[in-house]
Amino acid sequence: MTAATDKTLARLDGMRDEMVSTLQEAIAIQSINPTYPDQDYDDLVGGETAVSQLLAGHYREAGAETQLFGDAAGRDNVVGVVRGTGGGRSLIFNGHVDVVPAGDAGAWTHDPFAGHVDGTHIWGRGSVDMKSGLVAQAFAARALHESGVRLRGDLILQGVAGEENLEHHLGTSLVLGNGFVAHGAIIAEPTGAVGPLSVMPATPGVLVMRITVTGKTGHASARSLMRAQLRSSPDEEPIAASALDSALRVHDALRRLEDEWEVTLTDPLFEPGQFTIGLDVIDGGARAARNVAFIPDETTLDYAIFYPPSVDVATIQSEITATVARAAEADPWLRRNLPKVEWPMHYPGGRTDRSDPLCQTVVAAREEAAAGTAYAGAPDVRPFPSATDLTWFTAAGIPAVGLGPGSLSMAHAVDERCAIDEIVVAAKAYAAAAIRWCGAV
Ligand SMILES: [Zn+2]
Numbered sequence: 443m444t445a446a447t448d449k450t451l452a453r454l455d456g457m458r459d460e461m462v463s464t465l466q467e468a469i470a471i472q473s474i475n476p477t478y479p480d481q482d483y484d485d486l487v488g489g490e491t492a493v494s495q496l497l498a499g500h501y502r503e504a505g506a507e508t509q510l511f512g513d514a515a516g517r518d519n520v521v522g523v524v525r526g527t528g529g530g531r532s533l534i535f536n537g538h539v540d541v542v543p544a545g546d547a548g549a550w551t552h553d554p555f556a557g558h559v560d561g562t563h564i565w566g567r568g569s570v571d572m573k574s575g576l577v578a579q580a581f582a583a584r585a586l587h588e589s590g591v592r593l594r595g596d597l598i599l600q601g602v603a604g605e606e607n608l609e610h611h612l613g614t615s616l617v618l619g620n621g622f623v624a625h626g627a628i629i630a631e632p633t634g635a636v637g638p639l640s641v642m643p644a645t646p647g648v649l650v651m652r653i654t655v656t657g658k659t660g661h662a663s664a665r666s667l668m669r670a671q672l673r674s675s676p677d678e679e680p681i682a683a684s685a686l687d688s689a690l691r692v693h694d695a696l697r698r699l700e701d702e703w704e705v706t707l708t709d710p711l712f713e714p715g716q717f718t719i720g721l722d723v724i725d726g727g728a729r730a731a732r733n734v735a736f737i738p739d740e741t742t743l744d745y746a747i748f749y750p751p752s753v754d755v756a757t758i759q760s761e762i763t764a765t766v767a768r769a770a771e772a773d774p775w776l777r778r779n780l781p782k783v784e785w786p787m788h789y790p791g792g793r794t795d796r797s798d799p800l801c802q803t804v805v806a807a808r809e810e811a812a813a814g815t816a817y818a819g820a821p822d823v824r825p826f827p828s829a830t831d832l833t834w835f836t837a838a839g840i841p842a843v844g845l846g847p848g849s850l851s852m853a854h855a856v857d858e859r860c861a862i863d864e865i866v867v868a869a870k871a872y873a874a875a876a877i878r879w880c881g882a883v
Pocket residue numbers: 538571572605631632
């Protein structure tokens with residue numbers, strides 16, 4: 443360990459209590475994403491800016507020049523730039539300032555916005571996702587400054603709005619578009635999965651698909667005649683056609699494709715079977731009445747699809763539409779009444795190779811920071827399970843990895859809470875990574 447790292451990590455031990463009280467302040471600001479489903483925008487807007495203002499104060503304590511800006515009133519991002527002495531690589535610390543709603547506050551053991559602290563954990567909405575990571579990044583920068591460590595490369599601190607509703611155009615993409623770019627980025631999303639403080643260098647592509655199947659309604663008792671017609675004269679106009687029967691035939695074909703994907707879709711950063719075609723919502727019945735007295739004439743199937751970041755989305759879409767087309771060809775009704783396939787949402791993936799110097803730097807820094815603690819040892823390296831802002835960094839040519847305190851299973855959950863020791867180790871890992879990546883004088 444270098445002398446610079448040594449004194450910075452020791453400084454962070456001394457900042458533990460202040461880190462916890464700052465996190466309590468951050469949790470008390472109800473920065474619920476105002477466009478999140480079923481929320482009152484006017485009621486909630488402004489929380490994101492308030493967290494950005496809180497962070498700006500700490501960024502200034504780290505010697506940063508700060509700016510608040512956004513694309514919607516009350517939804518400001520914050521950026522702090524700690525200028526390097528020159529000659530080193532620059533690094534971004536990124537996290538989002540918004541949180542998801544707390545849901546039924548009565549279901550929580552402690553008030554979700556009180557920032558309750560027990561012997562080991564800090565509780566509350568955003569304690570894991572992801573105010574502890576944001577505060578740990580700010581304190582890492584402060585500890586460097588307060589220890590008199592000057593980095594060679596610039597350190598750019600980013601707190602962004604809108605992430606929880608995938609509004610990257612208001613947050614990370616806007617910040618990067620305003621020129622706050624660097625040679626690498628660490629995103630402080632919670633990465634505790636199998637083990638705590640994993641390093642996550644990839645995020646899958648996420649695609650939402652809706653399949654609409656139209657049938658022909660009739661009385662439920664016409665089903666036997668409908669089935670007999672299908673067998674004897676499949677090419678004639680039937681008395682009725684069940685949209686649900688046909689839709690489930692299409693779904694069956696997609697389930698077989700999902701099985702094939704376990705073998706055909708691979709990425710060395712992902713486990714086999716991590717790419718999936720999940721039917722999550724099914725809606726069907728007769729237009730006239732959702733009632734068992736009628737043969738259903740409309741069905742929609744809504745899928746969430748996770749695919750490898752290294753594969754083009756058009757390839758995924760054409761594989762799926764070909765599968766749907768083959769299933770339709772085998773179904774006499776669907777042959778003449780093709781299912782409609784739509785793609786309401788797409789969020790591309792991103793990846794940074796395990797061998798990339800940034801990934802290696804963060805793995806080494808994480809190990810250095812955790813030495814002698816309960817978190818000691820080599821970290822697990824695995825992808826994020828879902829969409830993150832990592833996408834927008836790698837799309838901009840900036841290698842990026844996730845590393846943050848808290849377990850993914852606690853994100854968005856009732857009784858969300860984060861281990862304080864883990865927050866301190868994360869802050870140390872950020873500081874150690876900055877010294878390794880940017881160089882120090
Ligand atoms: Zn998050």
